[in-house]
Amino acid sequence: MKRTFWTALALTAALIMTSQVTADQGANAMTERTPVILINPFSVPEGKVEEAISFWEAGRDFLAQQPGYISTKLHRAITPDAQYQLINVAEWESIEQFKAATTKMQALPDLPRVDGVTYGPALYDVIRN
Amino acid sequence: MKRTFWTALALTAALIMTSQVTADQGANAMTERTPVILINPFSVPEGKVEEAISFWEAGRDFLAQQPGYISTKLHRAITPDAQYQLINVAEWESIEQFKAATTKMQALPDLPRVDGVTYGPALYDVIRN
Numbered sequence: 001m002k003r004t005f006w007t008a009l010a011l012t013a014a015l016i017m018t019s020q021v022t023a024d025q026g027a028n029a030m031t032e033r034t035p036v037i038l039i040n041p042f043s044v045p046e047g048k049v050e051e052a053i054s055f056w057e058a059g060r061d062f063l064a065q066q067p068g069y070i071s072t073k074l075h076r077a078i079t080p081d082a083q084y085q086l087i088n089v090a091e092w093e094s095i096e097q098f099k100a101a102t103t104k105m106q107a108l109p110d111l112p113r114v115d116g117v118t119y120g121p122a123l124y125d126v127i128r129n
Numbered sequence: 130m131k132r133t134f135w136t137a138l139a140l141t142a143a144l145i146m147t148s149q150v151t152a153d154q155g156a157n158a159m160t161e162r163t164p165v166i167l168i169n170p171f172s173v174p175e176g177k178v179e180e181a182i183s184f185w186e187a188g189r190d191f192l193a194q195q196p197g198y199i200s201t202k203l204h205r206a207i208t209p210d211a212q213y214q215l216i217n218v219a220e221w222e223s224i225e226q227f228k229a230a231t232t233k234m235q236a237l238p239d240l241p242r243v244d245g246v247t248y249g250p251a252l253y254d255v256i257r258n
Contacts, residue, residue: 037204039216041170057257075166075253078224082251087168089218095207122211124204128186 035070035091038098040121041084048114049076049085055114056088062105063090068097088121095123164199164220167227169250170213177243178205178214184243185217191234192219197226217250224252 044052056074063069072090092098102121105111173181185203192198201219221227231250234240 036207039204039213039218053257060257072258073255074257075168076256078165078252078254082253083249084168084170084251087253089168120212122213123207124211124216125207126202127205128182128189128203129201 034125035093036095036098037124037126038088038090038092038121039124040088040090040119042086042088042117042119043083044085044114045116046080048116051114052086052117055112055117056086058112059105062108062111063101066097066101066104068093068101098123163254164222165224165227166253166255167217167219167221167250168253169217169219169248171215171217171246171248172212173214173243174245175209177245180243181215181246184241184246185215187241188234191237191240192230195226195230195233197222197230227252 042052042056053074053076060072060074064072070091070093072088075087075089077085092101171181171185182203182205189201189203193201199220199222201217204216204218206214221230
């Protein structure tokens with residue numbers, strides 16, 4: 001009887017894990033199943049937008065190689081008076097993978113910097129459509 | 130001969146118009162074919178997030194009925210210390226249609242307001258992936 005209970009429990013656990021892997025389309029079943037969204041608005045001094053885009057591209061090239069990266073979109077304001085000239089919206093498989101990747105990136109010695117460019121990344125869930 | 134020329138021209142014009150409408154998925158062929166992106170970060174005082182979401186929903190319900198609306202996603206920060214607790218990212222068929230829709234919305238007498246909630250909408254193009 002005891003054996004049957006544990007067998008049933010193991011089978012249930014295996015089924016849950018299998019369905020999670022399917023929902024994740026192959027991603028680590030221990031992480032969240034819905035992507036976490038990074039939104040990073042950039043304040044860019046006048047005349048520095050092209051330089052800031054190159055800075056962003058260098059970061060993107062590194063992050064796109066890290067585990068958990070899904071996709072990214074860099075948005076450029078259509079008017080020069082917008083508070084944020086650039087806003088990045090990216091998808092990551094989990095908070096932990098995003099944090100690991102950015103920690104690794106910040107330790108790079110040769111990442112370019114742009115004077116006067118500031119940014120404020122934060123993580124989000126999509127709650128309404 | 131003259132008749133044949135005009136018939137050919139009319140057919141060519143009809144073909145061009147048909148292919149444009151297909152590319153726009155039925156939208157007005159005179160507007161831009163790439164969606165314009167609205168990004169609207171909301172600063173929300175502590176304890177007011179649920180109220181701000183209801184405010185956003187009322188606006189979304191109105192805007193989703195207007196010409197040019199494509200889609201929207203409301204993002205909620207996963208930590209309470211994020212500068213913007215809510216960020217809306219929406220797609221519109223054209224700048225003109227977005228502006229017409231928001232002008233119409235601002236003229237509504239019964240749109241709810243939430244004390245202390247501020248927001249800064251701006252329009253963007255996606256320039257990098």
